[in-house]
Amino acid sequence: MSNTSKNTTPPLLIVDGLTVDYGTKGVSLRAIHDVSFELRAGEAVALVGESGSGKTTTAMAIAGLLSPNARVAGGEVRYRGSPLPIDDDAAMRPHRWSETSVVFQGAMNALNPVHRIVNQIAEPCVLHGMSRAEAMARARELLELVGIPADRGAAYPHQLSGGMRQRVMIAMALACRPSIVIGDEPTTALDVINQAQVLKLLVDLRTKFNLALILITHDLSVVAESCDRVMIMYSGRIVEDGSVADIFAEPKHPYTRLLMDSIPNPAEGKRMLRPIPGDPPTLMKRPLGCAFHPRCPSAMAICATEAPHLNAYGKGRVACHLHNSLAPADKVSVNA
Ligand SMILES: Nc1ncnc2c1ncn2[C@@H]1O[C@H](COP(=O)(O)OP(=O)(O)OP(=O)(O)O)[C@@H](O)[C@H]1O
Numbered sequence: 001m002s003n004t005s006k007n008t009t010p011p012l013l014i015v016d017g018l019t020v021d022y023g024t025k026g027v028s029l030r031a032i033h034d035v036s037f038e039l040r041a042g043e044a045v046a047l048v049g050e051s052g053s054g055k056t057t058t059a060m061a062i063a064g065l066l067s068p069n070a071r072v073a074g075g076e077v078r079y080r081g082s083p084l085p086i087d088d089d090a091a092m093r094p095h096r097w098s099e100t101s102v103v104f105q106g107a108m109n110a111l112n113p114v115h116r117i118v119n120q121i122a123e124p125c126v127l128h129g130m131s132r133a134e135a136m137a138r139a140r141e142l143l144e145l146v147g148i149p150a151d152r153g154a155a156y157p158h159q160l161s162g163g164m165r166q167r168v169m170i171a172m173a174l175a176c177r178p179s180i181v182i183g184d185e186p187t188t189a190l191d192v193i194n195q196a197q198v199l200k201l202l203v204d205l206r207t208k209f210n211l212a213l214i215l216i217t218h219d220l221s222v223v224a225e226s227c228d229r230v231m232i233m234y235s236g237r238i239v240e241d242g243s244v245a246d247i248f249a250e251p252k253h254p255y256t257r258l259l260m261d262s263i264p265n266p267a268e269g270k271r272m273l274r275p276i277p278g279d280p281p282t283l284m285k286r287p288l289g290c291a292f293h294p295r296c297p298s299a300m301a302i303c304a305t306e307a308p309h310l311n312a313y314g315k316g317r318v319a320c321h322l323h324n325s326l327a328p329a330d331k332v333s334v335n336a
């Protein structure tokens, strides 16, 4: 479990050994493996990693929104101490949107093109017990909250800009006053100006309502601006977890180090991304031992045979044999 927070209040959310498989053409493939972390009220945690590393699967599992071919093969998610029925869509309904909500990447796909946006924002409020009139008043209030004049609520999604549509998604996510908001690349589809504005909105609202935020992003500069903590995923596992300050100052895992090196550096006079050599493994062909070892500049013999556990290290956690030389008393394995 995370020991990165000094806060002693009980965690809002505990993800404990979460393991999810996808069934494809009669074959079951493991997408995430033994994912464990805690999230406290008001805490903003970034989930970072290359494409296919399991970020969306982790988020969807927490929100009980896994696709039909997914199966929770192990572990559980506890909210305020109680296990959530994450593999039962109907049973998750009372929880979803009122306790945990999600802002997806492509607002145009998530919004209904033939309904006025104010009605779409009111819908989750009605589903969670408000009268129609109360829900419409709340929807107008939410529009203003995300910086859209309430009168624009009569518009259809195609009549709004991409940035405004993403604001509508944020309004919908906040409609039932959740404690946790998951943003799955909420600004990726926007132009740079709108990206910055929508991110600022999310950060401001998080502070205003003391929301816990799980922010999935490829963009480490977004992490630095908006999160307290960062968890790095690789091939379905968390490989490093720590405060933004610690991980940016001194990444422990060689993969995290390479990710940090791949940030464009305007000071160098060029904005070239330095790609990490090699490709991430596929679900079909995951290397034995540490999944990162074929690409790792620091790989040792043990890395090819033994998967490292995610152990407490300093104020964070790291899954790497390079950092396994702790005194036994300091070693806390979350995967044991
Ligand atoms: N419904 C599905 N059926 C089969 N495999 C899936 C399904 N959804 C995701 N996967 C696979 O599971 C793995 C993890 O996918 P996931 O979408 O969680 O990754 P991600 O980290 O969010 O990637 P990205 O950055 O591209 O969004 C990938 O190999 C992906 O191809």
Ligand SMILES: [Mg+2]
Residues within 6 Å of the ligand: 055, 056, 057, 184
């Ligand atoms: Mg994803």
